[in-house]
Amino acid sequence: MSTNVSRPLDGLRVIDLSQMLAGPICAMRLGDLGADVIKVEPPAGEWTRTHPFANARVNGESTALLGLNRNKRSVVINVKDPEALEVLHELIGTADVVLQNFRVGTAERLGIGYEQIAERHPHIVYCQISGYGEDGPYRDRPGQDLLVQGVSGSMWSVGSRTDPPLPGALWAVDAMTGYQAAIGILSAIRERDKTGLGQKVSVDMWSVVMDCQTQEFTTYLNCDILPERSEEQFAHAWTNPPYGTYKTKDSYIVLSQLPIDVLGEAVDDDRLRAISSWDEAEERRDEIRRILLQIMPTRTTAEWLEVLYAAKLWAGPVYTYADIEADPHVKARGMISTISHPTIGELRLPSVPIRFSRSTADIRVAPPLLGQHTEELLEEIGISAATRDALRERGSI
Structure with missing residues (x-):
């Protein structure tokens, strides 16, 4: 990597324990922005090294792995070996971020869960990506893109009226979850700049894909309108x-x-x-x-x-x-929020899919009316009442 240019995340070190797509795409994006990403792999390598798309390889290398792991360095550490695990802890001590997407409970069994890391390295921002979150009745289910597409409701928005529910060809759930994880990580880094303490960032795939359908869900939750497919596909x-x-x-x-x-x-x-x-x-x-x-x-x-x-x-x-709204896991995790809107009244929306161990991410302000906050914002930045009046008369605000 060239050191002749400045990158936004220069100086940030990320320990990437993740595999497959959601975690790796998050770590890759942080690497693209300048972070020193260290990919920790088991001796046999991560899953996509041996399971390429269409059995496609370039000079023996899996295209699936190549597509998700640029701007990284790889180290092999068998965390099941206590001495090797201690090496990993030493490496973590030099880092800012730890990222993993193991099944819920796996990291703790391996000795690299959040509490185990934070006890030794309280400055670490620790991000866990899961399929359905770390609580609720579905916490132990495997999280994979297609499975979450199935429970997301999105398949009923694709294809013709006579088609079965159709999954998307893109690994959109994985990718979107990875991007949300990156947002959560950077938010926690910003907070650490003020407090000196790291924290846990939790992002789950189901919450993310609900959040990414916020227009559709807002329509359904508030108007009771389901997507209706046309005759053709x-x-x-x-x-x-x-x-x-x-x-x-x-x-x-x-x-x-x-x-x-x-x-x-x-x-x-x-x-x-x-x-x-x-x-x-x-x-x-x-x-x-x-x-x-x-x-x-x-x-x-x-x-x-x-x-x-x-x-x-x-x-x-x-x-x-409708199945999602009635599902006990959705209710148990509060995946749908209600907020007051100035003209609608009670407005229901998918909840924020990022959760922190010490901070809060929540829906505080409803979607604004056109120009609803113009006056207060211009006043906050020191624009005089006379100037605001003049701008308003000209239709400029």
């Missing part, structure tokens, strides 16, 4: 099966990247049990989908989810906005 073209949406007996279910032989055991199908490798699954993706399209309608979504969750497979329901 697939999942990601490069992702291994069974990645996609499937009709069940009573609704729809989403299945993410799964070991096909384990899935075959769960759904009791010998054809799927026989497919044990990633490459074979890729080659037989159409056949796998056709088999599942026949199997999944034999049970309800709830019945399948009980079976698939028991097998620890990535699966989830496909929600409408």
Whole structure:
């Protein structure tokens, strides 16, 4: 990296313990802005090193990993080795930020949870990215882009009237979560500049994707209007099966990247049990989908989810906005907020998806009316009443 130019985050050091997309894209963006990002990997490397899109590699390197990890340095540390874990703690002591996106509870088991880090390094800003947050009934579910798309309500806004719920081809949930995590990290760094103390930043994918649909959700929550698809109109073209949406007996279910032989055991199908490798699954993706399209309608979504969750497979329901509003996890985590609006009265909005361990991020002021705060703002910056009157007469404010 060139040292001849100044970057906004020069001097900031980030320990990136994350894998796949949401965490790495956050750390990459911080690196793009000048941070010294140190990517900590297990001896075998992180997941995307061995699971590239379309089995595509450039000179042996996974394109999936290449696309998310520029402006980083990599170090291999096996945190399951106590001595190596101590090395990681020494490295963390030189840093400003620790970023991880393990399943909830995993970091604590490894000895690198927030409390374990903060006890030794109170200056650290510690960011945890999760699928559904660290509390609520769904805290232990796996968080993955497609699964969160399913519960986000967004699939009902895509495709034709006769199509099943359609997932987006972009990894938008992961990417948006990574960007929100970066915002949370930088906010906590700014606060640390004043207090000298770090804190924990928590960002979960479901809250983020609700926040990113704020226009749609505000329309639904306040006008009771659901998206209505037109007459005219697939999942990601490069992702291994069974990645996609499937009709069940009573609704729809989403299945993410799964070991096909384990899935075959769960759904009791010998054809799927026989497919044990990633490459074979890729080659037989159409056949796998056709088999599942026949199997999944034999049970309800709830019945399948009980079976698939028991097998620890990535699966989830496909929600409408109404399903989300009624969901106990949404209620338990306060993912929908109410605020007073000057002309509407009670206004309901998706809650802020970033949470801190010591600070507060909340909705304090409703969306303003046109020019609602012009007077107070101009007065605050010292514009005289006479000048304000003159500007108003000319229609300039």
